[in-house]
Amino acid sequence: MRPALDGHAGIPQEARLLFRGLTTLPGLQVEGLLQSSNRVIARGLPHPDTPAYRRLSIDQRIHRLSRVVVSLRPSERPRIGERLADALRATLAPVRFVSRAAIGLREPLGWFDGEPFRDFVWRDLFARTLPVEDLPTVASAHMRVARVPWNLAHAIGLSTRRVGGPLYPRIDTRGFDVMIAETPYPGRVTAGTHMVVRYHDAIPLLMPHTITDKSFHQASHYHALARNVKDGAWFACVSEATRRDLLTVFPQVEPRCVTVHNMVSHHYFPEQTSAGRLFEIVRTRRNQQVKGTEADAMRWIGPGHQYLLMVSTLEPRKNHATLLAAWEQLRLERFPELKLLIVGSLGWDHAGIVNRFRPWLASGDVQMLEEVPAGELRLLYHHAAATVCPSLGEGFDFSGVEAMRCGGAVVASDIPVHREIFGDAAAYFETYSPADLARAVTEVIDPVAPALRHALVGAGERVSQAYRPEQVLPQWQRFLDSLPPATRR
Structure with a gap:
């Protein structure tokens, strides 16, 4: 559940959807794994079936569970004592975890009961993706607690790789048939448990020039992945394109x-x-770090208002520059009132992208939004002249399918994963060509020739059906049922 603690889209979104979906499958008992990226979190409770649990009074149990919550969500302005305690744990943690891994000790998993902490579980883990109707399904979930920070586990592997090979903590997964990890996991499971890696993309290996913190990210991805492969892990890839890259x-x-x-x-x-509601969304969800000029209501909600929409983190791999150049060409040659909405958080190396947009941010013709709830995002998808997915590389690309589910038209870069996922429900353009993107958008939004847009919307309704939970969850059921008994090494 580590990705679910942060972010709206992509892997955090998939983690929430997958957990919710698996809990609805018959015959499965599903628990989440709480783990921080950077913090040593409190240990949680002994399992309820143990004498150690029964020896704790109710107030002691609540106290220990509260400490887990506090350790996952520390104070914004910690006191000196908190800072010193955090520094001490950060100093001692590498020594502790390396020494335990070196002598083969298992890392115990604490137990977390979500029922007394429904607000924390719902708002911090699930609310950014799931509708409130799912609250009863997920908010009372049982979870396990892994104290070793995810980034520290990666760092341990990298620092020990030249002295006998990467060393990773062995998680005590006794009693579990399967552990599903989002992305290559810097750890090992106990004998009798299958590791299933939810593999999103091989971009850190095949497009390493497009990622943040390149050296660490590439090396940590590779060595954890290699360890998972060597340990016999199974891989559930998010697309056939990703599967081909992995192979x-x-x-x-x-x-x-x-x-x-x-x-x-x-x-x-x-x-x-x-139109007034759309303007309210644009006005209230502007990214406060790069907000530029506030949108002008008279220019955004007129009867002929049109906008292109892109939903993605701002980083070089997402290809914002090509979209901007195409949009400028469209305004110059054919659609002078066309607006542009960018929805997404600021990613790595975003400064150059933002600087390129600044003249248009100053005029208000481009608006950058963030933290847009799904209930508002679906309105933006539905009313956009087109949703553009210009990325240079993806593992799946949620935004195009979401736009299709909302009755929108999609224009996408011509990369293998888009062809696979979007099929005939998108207009494609040569990935690196602003002129070709402008051509594709013109064909889709041209009011004189609306047939293509209508066809794409109809195809999108059909194609996107394949990604509804009702269609995907039976595939998970068949896959999990097909796993052989885990080898007891």
């Missing part, structure tokens, strides 16, 4: 590698609203 690097995992596409949240469906 390019590790062809030996082909018998243990399947494709199960991502699910799209049931938040997304066609919904009409007024």
Whole structure:
């Protein structure tokens, strides 16, 4: 559940949807794994079936569970004592975890009961993706607590790789048939448990020039992945394109590698609203770090208002520059009132992208939004002239499918994963060509020739059906049922 603690889209979104979905499958008992990226969190409770648990009074149990919550969400302005305690834990943690891994000790998992902390579980883990109707399904979930920080586990592997090979903590997964990890996992499971890696993309290996913190990210991804492969992990890839990339690097995992596409949240469906409501969303969800000039109501809610929409983190791989150049060409040659909405958080190396947008941010013709709830995002999808997915590389690309679910038209870069996921429900353009993107957008939004847009919307309704939970969850059921008994090493 570590990704679910941060962010709206992408892997955090998939983690929430997958947990919710698996809990609805018959015959499965699903628990989440709480783990921080950077903090040593409190240990939680002994399992309720143990004498150690029964020796604790109710107030002691609540106290220990509260400490887990506090350790996951520390104070914004910690006191000196908190800072010193955090510094001490950060200093001692590497020594502790390395020494335990070196002598083969298992890292115990604490127990966390979500029922007394429904507000924390719901708002911090699930609310950014799931509708409130799912609260009873997920907010009372039982979880396990892994104290070793995820980034520290990666760092331990990298620092020990030249002295006998990467050393990773062995998590005590006794009693579990399967552990599903989002992305390559810097750890090992106990004998009798299958590791299933939810593999999103091989971009850190095949496009390392497009990622943040390149050296660490590439090395940590590779070495954790190599350890997972060597340990016999199974891989559930989010697309066939991702599966092919994984087999390019590790062809030996082909018998243990399947494709199960991502699910799209049931938040997304066609919904009409007024132009005034769209303007309210634009005005209130502006990114406060790069907000530029506030949108002018008279220019944004007129009867002929049109806008292009892109939903993605701001980072070089997402190809904002090509979209901006195409949009400028469209305004110059054909659509002088066309606006541009960018929805997404600021990613790595975003300064150059933002600087390129600044003249248009100053005029108000481009607006950058963030933290847009799904209920508002579906309105933006539905009313956009087109949703543009210009990325240079993806593992799946939620935004195009979400737009289709909302009755929108999609224009996408011509990369293998888009062809696979979007099929005939998108207009494609040469990935690196602003002129070709401008051509594709013109064909889709041209009011004189609306046939293509209507066809794309109709195809989108059909294609996007494949990514509804009702279609994807049976695939997970078949895959999990097909796993052989885990070898007891």
